[in-house]
Amino acid sequence: MHSPHRKRPGPRMDPIHPAPCLPQAKWSPGPGDQGWPMMCQVLKESQKCTRRKNLPKARAMDFITSTAILPLLFGCLGVFGLFRLLQWVRGKAYLRNAVVVITGATSGLGKECAKVFYAAGAKLVLCGRNSGALEELIRELTASHATKVQTYKPYLVTFDLTDPGAIVAAAAEILQCFGYVDILVNNAGISYRGTIMDTTVDVDKRVMETNYFGPVALTKALLPSMIKRRQGHIVAISSIQGKISIPFRSAYAASKHATQAFFDCLRAEMEQYEIEVTVISPGYIHTNLSVNAITADGSRYGVMDTTTAQGRSPVEVAHDVLAAVGKKKKDVILADLLPSLAIYLRTLAPGLFFSLMASRARKERKSKNS
Secondary structure, three states: OOOOOOOOOOOOEOOOOOOEOOOOOOOOOOOOOOOHHHHHHHHHHHHHHHHHHHHHHHHHHHHHHHHHHHHHHHHHHHHHHHHHHHHHHHHHHHHOOOEEEEOOOOOHHHHHHHHHHHHOOOEEEEEEOOHHHHHHHHHHHHHOOOOOOOOOOOEEEEOOOOOHHHHHHHHHHHHHHHOOOOEEEEOOOOOEOOOOOOOOHHHHHHHHHHHHHHHHHHHHHHHHHHHHHOOEEEEEEOOHHHOOOOOOOHHHHHHHHHHHHHHHHHHHHHHHHOEEEEEEEEOOEOOOOOOOOEOOOOOEOOOOOHHHHOOEOHHHHHHHHHHHHHOOOOEEEEOOHHHHHHHHHHHHOHHHHHHHHHHHHHHHHHHHHO
16 A cells, blocks of 8 residues: 555656656657758758858968968067177177276286277276286287277286285275276186195185185275266176085185175175176186196195186187176176086085085095005
8 A cells, every 4th residue: 555645756867967867769750851851951061161161261360370470480589689789789888988907917817808808998907916917918908909999008007916905005006097997807816726634724815815805805995986986897707616616626615605605795785886796607717727726735736627728718708708797797607518507406406416526526536646
């Protein structure tokens, strides 16, 4: 018996489609459906006609797309080229007639920088310890007629960067040359080769005085005149070793790390006075830097390292320095691929970097003992 309150079962429900599942009937054309095939044929013909009408539009769009990419690409390249040209023109104008002080101008990179800045029309004040070498450089510059811009006979100022008293007097003499300084290129420096345990503290101090304290003192002596004019540009020639350290270069690397840090701080503090600060970090340059390096006991190293001998030409690096100054760049790395990668490796994979440096130390120690 069925309970009077029990509901009768309703139609079966599809779990996916909630509508009741009704019996499916197979359709077949009836007497009134003879026109259905004709309607389908008309629909197909209409679709074909629509496609034919849209075909020219599609072809036109393809043509426009394919032909527009090339002009757009050339347009972007043209804008980029124009931007670079404007940068080059502004850099040339920035350097022309600018009073540029270059330390360590008697040889190497400093000497080549003197040549390229002179050719750019700068008013040079060349500094160094060897007055004879400076006078010879001035004769070489003034005898050259390779430049098309107006040039000025350079001044020379002789002093030792390790002598604080001489630096103060030299700064006053530098300002007397043209009355002001636009660009100071702190290029002078000394290299070092030796083990930490064998190196005396006096040698560490000597390297720091030449590479760090000397440039800092000269910069501080010339900054007040720049601040007063709210115009100036300080350039520090540092090194890749101001960003990474390699074995048997401890004093040199320490001095360049200090240089990088000081001038980074200076850049931030001088922004309010509109004074530019550029730190340039070259890799190996084919100069006598390693030959003139000092050793653990303070004696002259006297050897051209293989890496230095295979380094970049100082002429090429000098042109890069000129371009960086003209573009007012903040921090520039002028090195080959491997030294540049080492900087990122030091940051991203320090453990691997330290292992590589330890391996390098073992190899150098083994080669010296053999």
